[in-house]
Amino acid sequence: MRVALWGVDSRDGALLSKMKKTLESLGVRSQIMKDDYKAAAEVDMVLVAGGDKGILNYFHKVQAASAPVLGIYETDSTGFLAQLEVRDLEPATRRLKRGEYEVDEVTRLKVTVDGREVEPALNDVAVFPGKSATLMEHVLKIDGKDIWHDQSDGVIISTPTGSTAYTMSAGGPMVLQKSQVFLIVSVNSLDNTRRPLVVPSSARIEIADITSRYHCEVVLDGGRRVRVKNLLECVRHEHPARLVRMAGDPAASLMAKKVHLAEDMLKMPPSAKLILKTLEYEGALSQKELASRTMLPERTVRLSLSHLLDGGYVKKKTSLRDARQRIYELKI
DSSP states (O other): OEEEEEOSSGGGHHHHHHHHHHHHHTTOEEEEOOTTOGGGGTSSEEEEESHHHHHHHHHHHOOSOOOOEEEEEOTTSOOSSOOEEGGGHHHHHHHHHTTOEEEEEEOOEEEEETTEEOOOBSSEEEEEESSSSOOEEEEEEETTEEEEEEEESEEEEEOTGGGGTHHHHTTOOOOOTTOOEEEEEEETOSSTTOOOEEEETTOOEEEEEEEESSOEEEEETTTEEEEESSOEEEEEOSSOEEEEEETTOOSOOHHHHHHHHHHHHTTSOHHHHHHHHHHHHHOSEEHHHHHHHHOOOHHHHHHHHHHHHHTTSEEEEEOSSOTTOEEEEEOO
């Protein structure tokens, strides 16, 4: 069995070295993947450090075919897509060597902004004005045909995997991962009859004639932002993401975890919801980092964290990288 190891950034260096040592002690050949990503198609499996953020970043960088990917998370990372905590790597490796796992093929979105292809998305692609609480006009086209002309806060295009992320918070339906569809949700449309749209994954989706008082941005998986002048195009990517799922894993399914979170979010103030979604996308963050990411006042962040801690939605821990710093992560 040959394994490649990949981390989000240089901070994962120590973790990757630890993983490599564990694998080799069990007779598994491993290598730390370089920036050329050639090993992605040459090994039997890729282990990605950095939790869900690592998984998303990996499939942004690797656009060609890749060996199946297993996400590894530390105790200060989220684990919706990433299935394995680093402390369980040794027993899990024995199971992997025996072939006790399955591979799910997950649809990605191929994204083109104003005629220029950008990184693919695994969860969702959103278009919003650069300034919040500002209306954006757009025309939705499916396979070249006009579907609607809308004014709203923005629009989200989601894969089935992303249906339990940002799209669900905006009122979209939850879709099983193997469904061959995309979802389109207009966020806070002025037309209160506007409903989420489900289209075949073979469709070509265009958000055209984008206008607003401020510049607009395409947001990939809640992270990278690309300025858009007029046109966003999305189609199914030719290379799906291949994710390893441990056979017989007793952990709650991704859908069940997200349903539980969604039900609880109905009772939360908007600022607390925003912080939860930020922690889901970004992983564990300090109070200062949350204020920077959400652009909420520090007092609002502090009060929202207190509410989330009291409700058992997040937990506070000491950072593994700086013992003086307290960080917050999802507790589901």
